[in-house]
Amino acid sequence: MPLLSIIIPVYQAKKYLGKCIDSILNQSFLDFELILIDDGSNDGSERICDEYTRKDNRIKVIHQVNQGVSGARNTGLKYASGEYITFVDADDWVGVNLFQECMKIVERYPVEVIYHGFTKDIWKNNTVSTVKKGISGVEGYVSRKEMKDYIIRSNGQLNPQVYSYIFFRKLLDGLNFDIDMPYAEDSVFVVQALTKASAYYFVKNESYHYNARTGSAAYRWQPKIIECYKKSFNTLICFFKSLNFSEDDLTRFIAINIINGYASLIYNLCLPTCTLKLREKMKILKRARKDFKFDKYKKYYKEKPTSLFEKVKTLLTFGHLEIILILLGPLYCRK
Numbered sequence: 001m002p003l004l005s006i007i008i009p010v011y012q013a014k015k016y017l018g019k020c021i022d023s024i025l026n027q028s029f030l031d032f033e034l035i036l037i038d039d040g041s042n043d044g045s046e047r048i049c050d051e052y053t054r055k056d057n058r059i060k061v062i063h064q065v066n067q068g069v070s071g072a073r074n075t076g077l078k079y080a081s082g083e084y085i086t087f088v089d090a091d092d093w094v095g096v097n098l099f100q101e102c103m104k105i106v107e108r109y110p111v112e113v114i115y116h117g118f119t120k121d122i123w124k125n126n127t128v129s130t131v132k133k134g135i136s137g138v139e140g141y142v143s144r145k146e147m148k149d150y151i152i153r154s155n156g157q158l159n160p161q162v163y164s165y166i167f168f169r170k171l172l173d174g175l176n177f178d179i180d181m182p183y184a185e186d187s188v189f190v191v192q193a194l195t196k197a198s199a200y201y202f203v204k205n206e207s208y209h210y211n212a213r214t215g216s217a218a219y220r221w222q223p224k225i226i227e228c229y230k231k232s233f234n235t236l237i238c239f240f241k242s243l244n245f246s247e248d249d250l251t252r253f254i255a256i257n258i259i260n261g262y263a264s265l266i267y268n269l270c271l272p273t274c275t276l277k278l279r280e281k282m283k284i285l286k287r288a289r290k291d292f293k294f295d296k297y298k299k300y301y302k303e304k305p306t307s308l309f310e311k312v313k314t315l316l317t318f319g320h321l322e323i324i325l326i327l328l329g330p331l332y333c334r335k
Contacts, residue, residue: 001081001082001083002031002032002033002058002081002082002083003031003032003082003083003084003103003106004029004031004032004033004082004083004084004085004086004099004103004166005032005033005035005076005080005081005082005084005085005086005169006024006032006033006034006035006086006087006088006099007035007037007073007076007077007080007085007086007087007088008020008021008034008035008036008037008076008087008088008089008090009037009039009069009072009073009076009087009089009090010036010037010038010039010041010045010046010049010072010090011038011039011040011041011045011066011069011072011090012041012042012043012045013041013043013045013090013091014041014043014044014045014048015091016090016091016092016211017045017048017049017090017091018048019093020088020089020090020091020092020093020094021034021036021048021052021059022093023093023094023095023096024088024094025055025056026096027094027096027097027098027099027100028096028097028099028100029097029099029100029103031103032058032082032099033058033059033060033080033081033082034056034058034059034060035059035060035061035062035076035079035080036049036052036059036060036061036062037062037064037072037073037075037076038061038062038063038064039064039066039067039068039069039071039072040064040065040066040067045090046063049061049063060079062075062076062079067179068179068182069177069185070176070177070178070179070181070185071177071179073087073162073177074176074177074179077172077176080169082169083106083168083169084103084106084114084166084167084168084169085166085167085169085172086099086163086165086166086167087162087163087165088163088208089163089210089211091211092163092208092209092210092211093209093211094207094208094209095205095207095208095209096207097205097207098116098205098207098208101116101203101205102114102116102166102203102205103166105201105203109141109199109201110199111141111168111199111200111201112167112168112171112196112197112198112199112200113165113166113167113168113171113193113194113197113199113200113201114165114166114200114201114202114203115135115159115164115165115200115201115202115203116164116165116166116203116205116206116208117132117133117134117135117159117164117203117204117205117206117208118132118133118159118161118163118164118206118208118209118210119131119132119133119206119207119208119209119210120132120133120210120212121209121210121211121212122212123211123212132206133159133161133164133206134204134205134206135202135203135204138150138153138202139202139203139204140201140202141199141200141201142199142200142201142202143198143199143200144197144198144199147200147243148243148244148245150200150202151240151243151245151253152249155253155256156240156249156252156253156254156256156257157256157257157260158190158191158194158236160186160187160190160191161186161187161190161210162186162189162190163186163208163210164208165190165193167193168197171193171196171197172193175189175192175193175196176189177189178231181224181228181231182222182224182228183222183224183225183228183229184228184229184231184232185228187232187235187236188231188232188235191232191235191236191238191239192235194239195235195238195239195242221268221269221271221273221274221275221276222268225265225268226265226284226287226288226291229261229265229288229292230291230292232261233254233257233258233261233292236257237250237254240253240254251297251300252300254297254300255297255298255299255300256300258292258293258294258297259294259297259298261292262288262289262292262294265284265285265288266285269281269284269285
């Protein structure tokens with residue numbers, strides 16, 4: 001049985017898949033299995049998967065009818081035999097020592113969740129700029145009891161991207177990705193795992209490279225986005241409540257996440273793939289403000305914008321002038 005199972009959902013990723021798989025096979029850490037879930041690709045990705053199985057016996061390929069990324073990840077969970085499990089997206093790549101550094105930790109600590117951060121590679125006109133998304137608290141071992149202090153130090157904000165975590169396999173028993181969520185499904189999965197866990201480790205290693213490209217699912221408008229946000233927020237609130245925060249801290253953390261989520265909703269409405277009319281967009285924002293009690297929670301938001309652009313964005317959002325952000329469109333969509 002391998003120590004680590006690496007699951008990659010694959011769909012129409014021919015352009016990026018080879019680099020992704022090579023980055024895993026070149027890892028200094030060797031005790032892993034690589035599970036490729038071909039989710040009904042017809043662009044040649046399916047052949048690339050089969051070719052790699054002939055190169056390395058640590059690679060398994062499962063071909064299935066398209067079920068979406070959540071269905072593909074769930075299939076990977078069924079076939080994984082490693083003591084620990086992690087996920088990699090087919091258009092991303094991984095630094096050579098990432099898994100070596102992370103898996104050394106399990107030899108010293110009985111951890112159930114390892115968080116390692118990531119680097120966001122932002123492509124524009126064939127040039128790339130990078131933004132590191134690492135730990136916001138103290139690096140190292142964190143017990144369930146200490147998790148409360150860690151979240152206070154990080155001001156109630158988590159990075160719930162599933163590809164930046166490694167999970168103890170038994171922790172995931174009974175957990176699956178929600179196939180009915182086209183957005184934030186990984187956030188719900190991660191927070192559910194965090195809620196079950198009793199020991200965590202935070203590593204300062206952002207050598208997982210997330211490929212932020214305009215053609216990816218993250219840059220497509222999702223009509224069910226409000227429903228997805230609701231489930232994500234409710235899952236996060238359950239996690240916070242399980243840690244027995246004071247009422248003031250709990251309210252403040254809920255406020256921060258709701259307002260950040262609202263800003264993300266505005267961003268999604270500005271995407272080129274969102275073809276809704278201006279009136280429809282404003283109707284969605286009005287509904288979101290009501291559903292998430294935006295005006296109730298905004299007084300608890302204490303975050304200070306770090307740039308002029310962020311200051312203007314925050315001022316417009318809190319002043320009910322989101323229409324200006326919507327009209328700015330592409331300018332607001334920069335990240």
